[in-house]
Amino acid sequence: MMLTQNLPGSSPQAREAHKVQAAVLPLFPTWIYRCHDGPTHLNQALEDLTCRLMLDDRNATCRTNDGGWHYAFDVFTLQDPVVAAFRDQMEQHVHAFLRQLRGNAQPAKRDRFRLQGWINVNRGSDRNRLHCHPGCFLSGTYYVRTPPDMKGGEIVFRDPRGPAVAMYETPGIELPWVGSGTGMAFTPATGHLLIFPAWLEHRVERFTGTGDRISIAFNATNP
Template sequence: MTKILSLFATRIYRAPLGGHAAEALRFELARSCDLLSMEDKAGQAWCKTQNYLGYTSYASLTDLPTRMSGFGDLKRRLDKHVARFSEQVGFELAGGKLKLDSLWVNVLPKGGVHSGHIHPHSVISGTYYVSVPDGASTLKFEDPRLAMMMAAPTRRPDSAQDLQPFIFLTPEEGEVILWESWLRHEVVMNRSTHSRISISFNYAWT
């Protein structure tokens, strides 16, 4: 009897942020992100130096959960999602815990991209989506085995999703998406005339 086993799964977690007044929090965070993009001169300077189209607080602000109450509320809600995802992927934390290591704002205007990358020194990474206008960037994930498929033919377009070399997800406003930090991903070009606003983060094992 022939058997086909599906092994070594790569799991992606998607869920509404949830909690009390989640939509009100999203609007509050949208205002905060806009304010930071205008007032964070160090972040603006870093983006200019790196030729980054748009704004990110990644290299300038490291204390957002304590600096602004909305980010503190977001952090508490993210903690619960990360704990659920940790259970789902079977992590044995051996008395340790997953703790928020960094959190930053991204404002991506029309034409903005974020090229393929991973998040070293972290266990779980993810993004909360504050504003996703029509035509905004998708999130692209890459099969981590690609570098070892030297002689493999390409996959048929109609093959199963878990066989595809790249997966494109369209985020929803108010949604949290989580993945293990070693998974290579990128944000494709924003084709909307409005900015795509998100808040990304890393959790480390402590």
């Protein structure tokens, strides 16, 4: 952008000669991959798989979930055709995210990574506490099913700048990092997919509505 310096007593020609080149740089952006068109053709089979797994109490564990059901093992180790198809779909999305982050510098590069995943089933009073995913570089969540009457239940990403959003008093001056809260919320819907840096802290809010919300979360790690 161009900045014109106002010099005392200067003519329009002089002010034109004293234009200064300046730029605003978006340092340290946090990139999130969002897709509204996930593999919905797999949803019914994934939901059926979830129901079968929930019949065995040994498949349940408690991690970040406050209530709800959390699959205790790596879902991608299951020998099931729908799991293989789902893994292939998620790998394609991870590759797409990585290509976008790099731009066109290495368009033909094929990254090597491994996916680990688990199933979450939440009902109205359930939530997931604030957490991140150590030991991997990307994490993702795919929404297999959301109740049609669901209200709330957002996944909320915590602002990674920590207390910076509360450290400035600027009466009458609007700044993008002041008064914007401490996070960004995304409302889930069936077929939606989010992929994000594994270090980005996040939580899942409670929702009102009938029925189960089923999601599959995963991490991308070194092979």
